[in-house]
Amino acid sequence: MGFNTEALHKGLVKDESFGATITPVYQVSAFGYKDMETLERVFGGKSSGFAYTRIGNPTVASFESRINALEHGFGAVATASGMAAISHGLMNFLSAGDNIIASAGLYGGTIQLFSIFKQFNISITYTSDFSHENLEKLYKENTKAIFAETIGNPSLTVIDIASIAEFAHKKGIPLVIDNTTATPFLVTPIDLGADIVIHSSSKYINGSADAISGVVIYSGKFKWDFDRFPALKEYKAFSNLSYLVRLRKDFWASMGGCLSPFNAFLNIIGLETLGLRIQKINDNARILAEELNNIEGISVNYPLLKGNSNRELAQRQLKGYGGGILTISTGSREKAFKLINSLKTAIIASNIGDVRTLVIYPATTLFLHNTKEEMNAAGVFDDTVRVSVGIEDIEDLLADFRQAIL
Numbered sequence: 001m002g003f004n005t006e007a008l009h010k011g012l013v014k015d016e017s018f019g020a021t022i023t024p025v026y027q028v029s030a031f032g033y034k035d036m037e038t039l040e041r042v043f044g045g046k047s048s049g050f051a052y053t054r055i056g057n058p059t060v061a062s063f064e065s066r067i068n069a070l071e072h073g074f075g076a077v078a079t080a081s082g083m084a085a086i087s088h089g090l091m092n093f094l095s096a097g098d099n100i101i102a103s104a105g106l107y108g109g110t111i112q113l114f115s116i117f118k119q120f121n122i123s124i125t126y127t128s129d130f131s132h133e134n135l136e137k138l139y140k141e142n143t144k145a146i147f148a149e150t151i152g153n154p155s156l157t158v159i160d161i162a163s164i165a166e167f168a169h170k171k172g173i174p175l176v177i178d179n180t181t182a183t184p185f186l187v188t189p190i191d192l193g194a195d196i197v198i199h200s201s202s203k204y205i206n207g208s209a210d211a212i213s214g215v216v217i218y219s220g221k222f223k224w225d226f227d228r229f230p231a232l233k234e235y236k237a238f239s240n241l242s243y244l245v246r247l248r249k250d251f252w253a254s255m256g257g258c259l260s261p262f263n264a265f266l267n268i269i270g271l272e273t274l275g276l277r278i279q280k281i282n283d284n285a286r287i288l289a290e291e292l293n294n295i296e297g298i299s300v301n302y303p304l305l306k307g308n309s310n311r312e313l314a315q316r317q318l319k320g321y322g323g324g325i326l327t328i329s330t331g332s333r334e335k336a337f338k339l340i341n342s343l344k345t346a347i348i349a350s351n352i353g354d355v356r357t358l359v360i361y362p363a364t365t366l367f368l369h370n371t372k373e374e375m376n377a378a379g380v381f382d383d384t385v386r387v388s389v390g391i392e393d394i395e396d397l398l399a400d401f402r403q404a405i406l
């Protein structure tokens with residue numbers, strides 16, 4: 001099946017009662033049972049069913065099943081936000097004293113989360129060089145994961161998933177990929193060897209920017225060494241699935257970051273048109289990047305532009321696409337503000353992945369809490385404008401940006 005067919009038909013949970021074509025919103029906290037014996041079996045995992053929405057809900061389960069199908073995973077757990085997906089997805093298997101190798105120029109919120117990890121004695125080693133030679137230098141006995149974004153937001157650095165996965169597996173550690181900016185339409189990291197895939201589904205998956213949400217998808221393939229990952233030891237009997245079983249039955253349920261059924265429903269609607277939107281957004285972004293880059297006085301960072309260091313990898317790994325984000329180097333903070341304030345169609349907002357084109361000056365907003373080094377590593381400088389391209393007609397976008405720049 002092609003992506004668009006899969007988005008509509010794969011992982012579907014059939015409604016036996018009325019034949020509803022998508023799973024309705026089960027906006028309830030708890031589920032009633034006809035007798036105590038049945039509820040006892042549900043609690044013990046001996047019967048399928050739902051007891052309490054923090055632990056499971058049919059609408060949320062339907063979203064999990066469908067995004068899992070698109071990402072070619074073994075199982076997925078939906079969370080209250082992308083940040084909940086990253087924090088839960090990592091802390092489920094890490095212990096105090098562990099180290100993570102992470103790509104420099106991550107999403108600002110993730111960098112902030114990682115600074116909080118210090119409180120639990122989990123250290124982060126940032127790098128923008130994922131060659132095996134450099135990774136070998138950075139790797140330590142206590143390194144327990146590699147974390148990277150498929151297309152860095154907003155550094156727009158594309159990482160070679162297959163190559164990093166090969167290194168991680170040689171060391172017996174999992175590769176965790178934040179695939180928010182690429183989406184499974186551009187790449188399914190699990191097929192390239194990633195073990196855990198994370199999304200802020202608030203962005204492209206949802207599409208219309210109407211529900212904060214996240215999801216952790218697990219490959220089901222990683223061979224856990226339980227002496228090196230003692231957090232999962234209690235779940236040893238589940239062997240390669242111990243990560244997923246602990247996440248669902250214990251960690252995520254106990255940390256409490258569950259997704260609201262209504263938000264899951266909105267994400268299901270979004271997911272069905274993901275392919276169409278991503279194709280249009282990527283086509284728009286490429287044309288906008290090429291056209292704006294020709295204008296004197298500004299320069300554009302976009303993976304597919306000629307001379308961009310990410311071009312070859314994007315073409316090979318992302319089906320020839322470059323993503324929906326571009327940044328514009330305007331020359332000064334004043335010029336950046338003037339450009340942003342002169343736009344008529346694009347909306348000034350901190351989000352990405354909306355159907356609408358959004359713009360922001362990241363230096364003093366998204367990177368307010370980051371150091372200058374962290375900001376520059378993310379490709380953000382005093383004159384940078386970030387654009388999250390939408391599905392508007394390209395002629396209108398070009399006209400809007402041209403009048404704002406000239």
Ligand SMILES: *Cc1c(COP(=O)(O)O)cnc(C)c1O
Nearest residue numbers: 081082083107153180200202213
């Ligand atoms: C937005 C975003 C997040 C955080 O997701 P929320 O849903 O806002 O919590 C994480 N990673 C990336 C790449 C993002 O763009």
